[in-house]
Amino acid sequence: MTNSNSINNWVTTSRIETLVDGVFAIAMTLLVLSIGVPDVSSALTEAAFQQQLWDLWPKLLSYALSFWILAGFWRVNHQQFFFIKRSNTTLITINVFWLLFIAMVPFSTEIIGEFGSYFTASVIFQLNLFFAGVLYCVNWIYAVRKGLVDEDLDESSAKLITRTTMIFPVLAIVALGLSYYFFAWANLVYLANPLIKKLIQ
Template sequence: MAAIAETDRLVALSDGVFAIAITLLVLDIPLPETGGGASAEFLGSFVREQGLEVFAYVLSFLVIGLYWVLHRHTFVHIRRHDTRLLWLNLLFLLAISFLPYPTSVLTAFPNEFGVVFYAASQTVVGATLVAVWVYASRGELLAEGISSRAVRVRIARFAVSPLVFALSIPVALFDYRVAIACWFALLPLNGVLHSRLAGVDD
């Protein structure tokens, strides 16, 4: 019982980090420095020109939200933990809390460097979550009853996001716009893997 309570504390800390990271994203969208005397036409034009900032915010919000969902699904099945799992989870939270920075870099430098830096940061986030799940499943920290097939399907689902971001890095070296387009593959891929996971859990 004590081990489960301690795991709940780990999840509570993780939820707090997710909430802060998501909140910090919107703070990077600047307001016009007009002193309060700007016309409605100027303000409308300013907001319309912030399309890249809004896109980066929505993208990072959705990705962080996806990782929150995956993290919750992970710890639904983790009933015990040890010191290594705690540090792996902290490493994952370190990567999550860092994401507002590459989001700002992407909006400031919407070019090859910004895209590569953003994709690399997202790759690290996904890789650390995969490490959490793989370690827990091999360290006998999971609840009883989960099948080996369910473990493998979850590994695939957790790995698809960092894999897509990692593969977009060499693409960005040729055309960063195509690399950004590659990120939209996460939507159907996660949908397919979610369906497969639902079938495994039935």
């Protein structure tokens, strides 16, 4: 006879990781579409073509930064699930909503690449990353509190991982505040993520 606990854990963590890998693969691939190609006219000259290529640098920067951010999210998600050994419906729901914002990154990247000189465009990008960061943090905290992690995980290591998961949402808030003054340049705040991790370890 099936009990309530087995029904509540009907999806294994490996299935969650497979879904995460698939969504990240698609999202990271779609990012390149945010760059586009120069508009070619019949009277295009070599100098004009080079200028159009140069004009793509804001989009290239947004693409590279977003790709780096997604790669970081993907890496730390696998670090989390190295310790998360069990799942339940709530954990699955958290991850589904997290992936909702991950899949939105190509859209917000194209917005910031095309309209990076506008505050609203930056707000869309920063909020996208903020909610992705918050749900990533919630995922770990929930797993720890519900005992879904490896029993051998010591408390100090769990707290260290919790602190590191909070870095990204905080950086998103800082970037959002700086966006009012520096617009798309505020995105460079995210490059401080690895340095901050080393400082708190």
